[in-house]
Amino acid sequence: MTFEILSRFLQKETKVNTETLRSFLATQHAADIAQFLNEYDVSLDWSVLSLLNLKRQAEVFSYLDRGRQTDLARCAPPNQFVAVFTAMDPDDRVDLFNALSEDEQKALLPALSQVERDDLQHLAAYKEGTAGAIMTSDYAALSPYLSVQQALNKLRRKAFNKESVNRIYILDDDHKLLGSVSLQALIFAAPTTPLQHIMVPETYAVHVDEKQENVAGKIARYDEPALPVIDAEGRIVGIVTHDDALDVITEAATKDFHKAGSIGTLAESIERAPIALLYRARVFWLVLLVFGNIFSGAGIVHFEALISAHMGLLFFLPLLIASGGNAGSQASTLTVRAMATGEVQLKHWGHLLSREVLVAGLLGLTMAAAIYGISAWRGGLDIALVVSVAMMIIVLVGSLIGLALPFVLTRIGLDPATASGPLVTSLADIAGVLIYFSTAQAFLF
Amino acid sequence: MTFEILSRFLQKETKVNTETLRSFLATQHAADIAQFLNEYDVSLDWSVLSLLNLKRQAEVFSYLDRGRQTDLARCAPPNQFVAVFTAMDPDDRVDLFNALSEDEQKALLPALSQVERDDLQHLAAYKEGTAGAIMTSDYAALSPYLSVQQALNKLRRKAFNKESVNRIYILDDDHKLLGSVSLQALIFAAPTTPLQHIMVPETYAVHVDEKQENVAGKIARYDEPALPVIDAEGRIVGIVTHDDALDVITEAATKDFHKAGSIGTLAESIERAPIALLYRARVFWLVLLVFGNIFSGAGIVHFEALISAHMGLLFFLPLLIASGGNAGSQASTLTVRAMATGEVQLKHWGHLLSREVLVAGLLGLTMAAAIYGISAWRGGLDIALVVSVAMMIIVLVGSLIGLALPFVLTRIGLDPATASGPLVTSLADIAGVLIYFSTAQAFLF
Numbered sequence: 106m107t108f109e110i111l112s113r114f115l116q117k118e119t120k121v122n123t124e125t126l127r128s129f130l131a132t133q134h135a136a137d138i139a140q141f142l143n144e145y146d147v148s149l150d151w152s153v154l155s156l157l158n159l160k161r162q163a164e165v166f167s168y169l170d171r172g173r174q175t176d177l178a179r180c181a182p183p184n185q186f187v188a189v190f191t192a193m194d195p196d197d198r199v200d201l202f203n204a205l206s207e208d209e210q211k212a213l214l215p216a217l218s219q220v221e222r223d224d225l226q227h228l229a230a231y232k233e234g235t236a237g238a239i240m241t242s243d244y245a246a247l248s249p250y251l252s253v254q255q256a257l258n259k260l261r262r263k264a265f266n267k268e269s270v271n272r273i274y275i276l277d278d279d280h281k282l283l284g285s286v287s288l289q290a291l292i293f294a295a296p297t298t299p300l301q302h303i304m305v306p307e308t309y310a311v312h313v314d315e316k317q318e319n320v321a322g323k324i325a326r327y328d329e330p331a332l333p334v335i336d337a338e339g340r341i342v343g344i345v346t347h348d349d350a351l352d353v354i355t356e357a358a359t360k361d362f363h364k365a366g367s368i369g370t371l372a373e374s375i376e377r378a379p380i381a382l383l384y385r386a387r388v389f390w391l392v393l394l395v396f397g398n399i400f401s402g403a404g405i406v407h408f409e410a411l412i413s414a415h416m417g418l419l420f421f422l423p424l425l426i427a428s429g430g431n432a433g434s435q436a437s438t439l440t441v442r443a444m445a446t447g448e449v450q451l452k453h454w455g456h457l458l459s460r461e462v463l464v465a466g467l468l469g470l471t472m473a474a475a476i477y478g479i480s481a482w483r484g485g486l487d488i489a490l491v492v493s494v495a496m497m498i499i500v501l502v503g504s505l506i507g508l509a510l511p512f513v514l515t516r517i518g519l520d521p522a523t524a525s526g527p528l529v530t531s532l533a534d535i536a537g538v539l540i541y542f543s544t545a546q547a548f549l550f
Numbered sequence: 551m552t553f554e555i556l557s558r559f560l561q562k563e564t565k566v567n568t569e570t571l572r573s574f575l576a577t578q579h580a581a582d583i584a585q586f587l588n589e590y591d592v593s594l595d596w597s598v599l600s601l602l603n604l605k606r607q608a609e610v611f612s613y614l615d616r617g618r619q620t621d622l623a624r625c626a627p628p629n630q631f632v633a634v635f636t637a638m639d640p641d642d643r644v645d646l647f648n649a650l651s652e653d654e655q656k657a658l659l660p661a662l663s664q665v666e667r668d669d670l671q672h673l674a675a676y677k678e679g680t681a682g683a684i685m686t687s688d689y690a691a692l693s694p695y696l697s698v699q700q701a702l703n704k705l706r707r708k709a710f711n712k713e714s715v716n717r718i719y720i721l722d723d724d725h726k727l728l729g730s731v732s733l734q735a736l737i738f739a740a741p742t743t744p745l746q747h748i749m750v751p752e753t754y755a756v757h758v759d760e761k762q763e764n765v766a767g768k769i770a771r772y773d774e775p776a777l778p779v780i781d782a783e784g785r786i787v788g789i790v791t792h793d794d795a796l797d798v799i800t801e802a803a804t805k806d807f808h809k810a811g812s813i814g815t816l817a818e819s820i821e822r823a824p825i826a827l828l829y830r831a832r833v834f835w836l837v838l839l840v841f842g843n844i845f846s847g848a849g850i851v852h853f854e855a856l857i858s859a860h861m862g863l864l865f866f867l868p869l870l871i872a873s874g875g876n877a878g879s880q881a882s883t884l885t886v887r888a889m890a891t892g893e894v895q896l897k898h899w900g901h902l903l904s905r906e907v908l909v910a911g912l913l914g915l916t917m918a919a920a921i922y923g924i925s926a927w928r929g930g931l932d933i934a935l936v937v938s939v940a941m942m943i944i945v946l947v948g949s950l951i952g953l954a955l956p957f958v959l960t961r962i963g964l965d966p967a968t969a970s971g972p973l974v975t976s977l978a979d980i981a982g983v984l985i986y987f988s989t990a991q992a993f994l995f
Contacts, residue, residue, distance in 0.1 A: 134771075136771050261737070271716035271734070288716055288734065288737065289716070293705075308579070309579065324796075325797075325800070326581050327579055327581055347775060347792045347793075351770050351795070354796065354800065355770070355799065358803040359887055362806070362883055365810060366883025366971065367879065368880050371884075374888065374893050374894075375884045375885070375893070375894065376888070376898060376901065376902065380905065380909055380912070383909045384909050384913060387877070387880050387913055388913055390876070391873065391913060391916075392916065392917065392920050395869050395873055395917065395921065398869035398872045398873070399924070401869065401872075402864070405867065405868065406864065409864070412861070412864070413861065416854055416857070416858065419847070419850045419851065419854070420851050422850065423846035423847050423871070424840050424844055424846065427840070427843045427846075427972075427979060430975070431812060431839050431972040431975075432836060434811050434972050435811050435813050435832050435836070435972075437811070438807055438808060438810065438813060439808070439811065439816075439820045441807075442804055448819050448820070449819075449820065449821055456821065457820065460820075460828070463825050464828045468836060471833055471837065472836060475840060526972070526975075527876040527880075527971070530872065531872060534868055538868065
């Protein structure tokens with residue numbers, strides 16, 4: 106069976122057997138059901154979700170786009186939304202809560218239990234972009250004095266939800282994090298062993314104010330399925346799991362991609378973001394770069410007499426300045442990405458610079474050779490000499506600009522990813538114009 | 551204590567107390583020790599690793615760069631490398647094995663047990679880039695007819711290694727994958743329950759030939775810490791874990807970044823890759839794009855008479871063609887990234903095109919307004935009109951090229967990421983030259 110049955114149901118075809126649909130949905134992952142609903146072009150009501158039990162409703166709901174979630178929240182039958190909301194994972198729940206309007210938040214709170222309300226308001230208070238904002242309060246914590254048998258009994262009584270996490274955190278009486286015990290260690294230990302004997306001391310806890318990218322980096326680095334989050338007093342306040350780390354890393358890569366294309370912050374999908382938002386994300390750099398290019402224009406005007414005397418020089422202008430920009434884009438892309446993955450740090454600049462001189466020198470020679478024949482044929486040997494020498498220097502200088510810019514930006518405390526292709530290209534353009542016509546002036550007069 | 555003690559030890563200072571160093575190393579994560587060694591500027595010998603027990607040696611060794619690993623393999627005391635190699639996780643082991651020379655592989659094999667040898671050769675046979683090449687054979691599998699108690703006893707006898715994985719796979723008598731049981735379900739079930747009663751049927755297994763990116767995508771999508779890998783007969787052959795998925799996703803993003811900067815395949819770190827490799831990765835696109843730019847040059851030559859009569863037009867040439875290229879880069883970056891994250895598919899092209907016309911139209915108007923004043927001041931109202939109209943059209947056309955190219959490439963079966971900034975810029979340059987001078991010709995003659 107395929108999702109076609111769900112599609113027919115959504116189109117309100119009468120002949121769809123809801124029992125068949127129900128059993129089809131039972132075999133599908135919540136993420137797949139949600140994706141189908143996300144891509145479906147009509148506004149959703151609760152008819153599909155109502156076919157699932159509460160736990161599954163909450164799962165599917167968690168995977169829906171934020172916009173779909175808030176739409177559903179607004180058209181929910183009494184109590185149904187509250188029930189689903191309560192059944193969601195705490196971290197998903199708080200993200201949704203933050204997306205609701207103030208009035209909707211106020212309407213929702215009284216329907217929750219005191220414990221849930223406290224947990225929600227507690228989580229909602231953490232700043233965006235920090236560990237606190239992506240952590241979940243859904244973890245198991247026990248005292249170090251319990252025996253393995255007592256621990257297992259406790260866990261059985263209050264089954265924790267997260268299947269993906271298999272560590273139990275060990276806290277002292279003040280909720281300070283001492284260490285952790287894996288579920289495996291628990292199974293393999295003798296029933297009377299106190300937890301403190303099989304506990305691994307905790308040294309990789311992250312701070313609740315730590316940046317999400319750092320936390321995700323640590324999860325990736327230590328290959329851990331989850332890391333505990335502590336507050337300033339060393340008390341555990343939540344855990345960040347590997348799936349959140351993956352989302353953070355993907356989002357960080359998207360941000361870097363956008364920066365590389367000189368696009369501003371754009372948190373929404375390009376398919377659904379309002380036009381005004383897309384406009385705002387692009388207009389700043391576009392206008393800023395235009396003013397950079399005025400220098401290139403001024404450079405050309407400076408050499409107007411030379412150009413008038415040798416109009417043939419103009420033929421090679423686009424390819425020379427483009428080559429400098431392209432070589433610079435390559436160098437900055439390599440550097441920015443290597444910095445983002447942690448492969449390259451500020452201190453490596455000297456080493457990379459000397460290597461870039463070699464590589465860009467070779468590239469410049471190759472490009473000079475590639476263009477010599479064409480320029481000799483079009484403009485004669487004099488022009489060919491000018492174009493080839495200029496090409497060699499332009500590729501080298503463009504590359505060095507591309508390599509240096511990320512380091513310079515890092516050094517002055519800016520994000521190296523801002524050394525985008527278009528910015529490097531603009532700088533290389535200016536350098537290209539000056540190098541080309543200066544070379545021509547030197548050789549032709 | 552800090553890593554300084556390790557640094558002093560590596561520099562062969564005599565006063566370093568190895569007991570102090572040993573206890574310091576015991577508190578550090580293997581990944582951190584390995585990173586310190588990776589960044590250390592001298593060639594490594596086994597003196598540091600020998601301070602650790604075998605399990606930790608294998609952990610640290612696994613985190614070392616491939617080059618460091620092969621160096622150490624070559625200078626190892628007899629049996630030490632074999633011992634570490636045998637203690638490594640199967641997936642790390644096979645990656646290292648594949649990096650050794652044929653002679654070294656042949657020397658290593660006889661030192662392994664028959665089981666290890668078979669496992670290694672089995673894993674080494676899978677094609678790079680497939681699920682088979684990143685999976686590990688380190689998983690627990692049991693029969694559905696065992697009771698929970700029997701299962702726990704079996705697991706205790708043959709403790710499996712991967713702390714990060716908490717699923718036991720259930721196989722029939724032919725090794726076919728039926729489903730799985732989480733460690734938690736095992737703990738919470740009554741001891742006499744047969745596993746088949748608490749088993750979750752397996753519907754998300756990946757095929758051994760499936761592309762790594764797909765597998766990583768599924769792990770991300772389903773928030774699973776691991777997915778089982780099956781062969782054509784449905785038999786389990788390994789598992790892929792969340793940490794491998796994270797590596798694959800990071801590598802895929804790096805590849806896309808490099809493509810966006812029109813850089814070819816570069817598997818090695820820019821800090822350590824041989825110069826020849828860096829050169830090869832960059833020269834192809836650089837030379838190819840130069841020939842694209844010849845069309846821009848030809849475009850300029852075509853309008854030589856116009857330019858001679860109005861040399862002032864040249865001032866605006868760089869900023870007009872750069873603006874088209876920048877707007878195009880923005881549009882292609884947004885599209886390529888949204889395609890990579892799965893947000894946008896081929897079928898969305900019509901919707902995105904109509905939105906791009908709106909956004910780029912607004913951007914074009916803004917840019918035209920931004921440039922009108924300057925061009926009026928520099929060249930008079932006639933020139934200002936030409937430049938503003940040309941700017942408006944160039945930004946629109948550049949954006950549409952940037953948006954369309956990834957879709958066109960996908961449609962003809964190529965990777966949309968090849969629609970790099972430099973490629974879009976080159977195309978937009980040609981369009982820019984033609985639009986600018988055509989507009990000028992229309993208005994000024």
